[in-house]
Amino acid sequence: MTKHRIYSMSFASVYPHYVAKAERKGRTKAEVDQIIAWLTGYGAGELQSVLDTKMDFETFFAQAPALNPSRALVKGVICGVRIEEIEEPLMREIRYLDKLIDELAKGRKMEKILRSE
Template sequence: MTKHKIYTMSFASVYPHYINKAERKGRTKAEVDEIIRWHTGYSQEDLEGQLEKQTNFETFFEEAPELHPSRTLIKGVICGVRVEEIEEPIMREIRYLDKMIDELAKGKKMEKILRK
């Protein structure tokens, strides 16, 4: 079975789009980074290292130090698909992140986005 194209895309190539989406709605790069660190367990230094290495999405999530257990509380539709129904683990992680960035851009409070 062929992997989805996004698996081989570098995380660094999509990262600026996350930031632009947030900043267009008055949010910050720091908030985007906080969401990514919360989701993956990367430190800020490790996140920057992954960006510098141009790590692809698949490796980015496979090497994540600790995927946050509360990420499974993320529900809703992204790209026309319910995130909680995505069976492929890496795709589900990518869509969890997409959903949180969408919530940030829609003005949700960080406590709600981070499922606190």
Template structure:
């Protein structure tokens, strides 16, 4: 089974897009970082290291310090697909992150985003 191109894409390629999306809607880089920390456990120097080393998405999630056990409460549609119905585990993790960033950009309060 061929892997999805995004699995080998560096997280550092998408990270600025997450920030830009949030900032266009009046949100901040710090809020994006808070979401990443909540979902994966990456923060501060450890997140910076992932960005500098151009860690791919597959490694980013495989080596995440602590995947949040509440992430399975994330529901909804991203790119026309319900995140709770995605069967490929890595793709589901990526779409969880996308969904949280979407919610941030739509103006949801952080308390609601971070279930």
């Protein structure tokens, strides 16, 4: 089975799109970074290192310091597919991040995005 193209894409090449999407809707880069930290455990310095080394998505998630167990609470549809029905673990992780950024851009409160009710 061939790997999906996004797995080998540099996280640094997609990150600016996450930030731009958030900023177009009046949100901030700091909020995007907070979501990434919540999901993966990457702190600010670690995230900058990921961006500087142009780490691919597969390595980004494989080396994540602490994947948040609450990420399984992220549900819904992204790109026409239900997240909870995605079987490939890496694709599910990528879609969790996509969904969280979408929620941010739609104006959802951070405590709801980070599932901290």
